[in-house]
Amino acid sequence: VEALKARVHLYLGETEEAYLAAKAIIEAKGADGQAILTMSGTEDLPMYPQLPSECLFYLSKYDLMDYVPDLLMGRIEDVTVSDQLVLTTERLNQLFQGEKTTDHNRYASCWLKGANAPTDANLTRHPVILKYYYEENDNDETSSLITKSQIIPMLRLSEVYLMAMETSTDLTEVNNWYQRYMQAHGVNDMPNFASLEAAREWIINEYRREFFAEGQMFYTYKRTGATSMLWREEPVDEDDYILPLPTTEYNPNNLLKQ
16 A cells, blocks of 8 residues: 555645655564565565565456467467567666666577577567466466465555655665665666666666566656656657547436446
8 A cells, every 4th residue: 555655646736745655665674673665676576476475465366368468479489579568688788778688587588589489481580478377287277376376466665765866866875775685686686877868768677678568657657747758759748648538428317227
């Protein structure tokens, strides 16, 4: 609930309230003096790219594999670019530009890439996200393994860290949190930010990397008033952020008559 409050405050532009809520979650400690919540690292990856141990809220989708191979690829061998949501190797490199991918556990475990990536009709390889894919034949249906794989993350501790860093006015605090955040990603020697402005600019890149295929970026762009989007050539204006209202909602009484 506190994490959802932080998100809502941030969306409303109430940065101080968002900061206080996010910070309280990060700094919450148990009777033993240890943090109550920690970000996922080796405890989840590479088996669970959805990072279930850091999910504060997720949806359970028992028939996930009915949709993943056709839509998000999973480990299917052949790509039909027009029908499936896949990247190019160039775009994956752009997504992780500036990151130390040799150590980055999300880069290593959340993507099927390189020689293992599926190919299209022109034999071009396309990296695919593995967050919603699991090996059905490798798990007993009654085990916790398959249960942990059938989830769609909605709110994760990584987002709480990014919200806290984005809204803090203390550069030392931001850098401390950033080092902790990157250590959970397997990267131990990222340089500190020189300014709060530099940190906030970089955090938008982290949103793109961290929440790929989780439905976050449209709202991140919208709340920040972004006039451009990664991989979009046309400029973005206010109309692009207004979602169409279903015609049935213009007059809810129409539903009662059906």
